[in-house]
Amino acid sequence: MGTKENIQYIKEELSSEEKFLEGFVKVERFYKKYKNIIIAAAAIVIIAVIGSMVSSYMDQQNKAAANAAFTKILQNPSDQEALATLKDKNEELYEIAKYLNAKKEGKIVEINVEFLKELALYEKAIKSSDIAALSSLSLNDKFLLKENALFNKALLETKNGNYKAAKESLSQIPNDSKINNMVSLLKHFLASK
Numbered sequence: 001m002g003t004k005e006n007i008q009y010i011k012e013e014l015s016s017e018e019k020f021l022e023g024f025v026k027v028e029r030f031y032k033k034y035k036n037i038i039i040a041a042a043a044i045v046i047i048a049v050i051g052s053m054v055s056s057y058m059d060q061q062n063k064a065a066a067n068a069a070f071t072k073i074l075q076n077p078s079d080q081e082a083l084a085t086l087k088d089k090n091e092e093l094y095e096i097a098k099y100l101n102a103k104k105e106g107k108i109v110e111i112n113v114e115f116l117k118e119l120a121l122y123e124k125a126i127k128s129s130d131i132a133a134l135s136s137l138s139l140n141d142k143f144l145l146k147e148n149a150l151f152n153k154a155l156l157e158t159k160n161g162n163y164k165a166a167k168e169s170l171s172q173i174p175n176d177s178k179i180n181n182m183v184s185l186l187k188h189f190l191a192s193k
Contacts, residue, residue: 065089066093069083069086095113096113118142119145138169138172151179151183154169170183
């Protein structure tokens with residue numbers, strides 16, 4: 001029995017080696033058949049990885065240069081070279097620097113940064129006592145100072161003697177608002193009107 005088992009074992013070993021060689025031959029045929037496609041795919045992957053790394057490096061360099069220029073502008077708002085660098089490297093930071101410089105000078109500037117643009121419109125509406133602009137800002141759900149816009153609108157309406165509209169504006173401010181103390185005072189004043 002030992003010999004039969006040995007023969008069976010040798011047959012199984014030869015069979016598994018044969019299957020391994022057969023698989024190897026299949027892989028080799030597949031590689032020869034699609035060699036150019038495989039090399040092209042590998043080259044594309046390598047180029048894409050290198051391109052991604054270069055792009056990431058360039059983005060980091062631009063961010064560093066923009067941040068350095070922004071820091072220079074914060075220290076010296078009249079630094080034209082830093083402003084030009086910032087405009088070239090990061091348009092949004094340039095807009096913020098422009099806004100901050102205008103704010104220091106007491107001016108209102110048109111900017112394209114979402115929240116600062118609304119803040120500039122809010123400041124302009126307050127300075128010019130523009131009820132329509134405040135109303136427009138208060139309709140924007142994303143506006144951070146929506147409740148303040150409503151309150152200031154109510155103040156202007158009260159100043160103009162339009163008490164009913166002022167009460168309506170105040171009613172749009174939620175009870176859990178951070179400016180609820182001021183709202184309560186104005187509501188108290190308007191209760192007799």
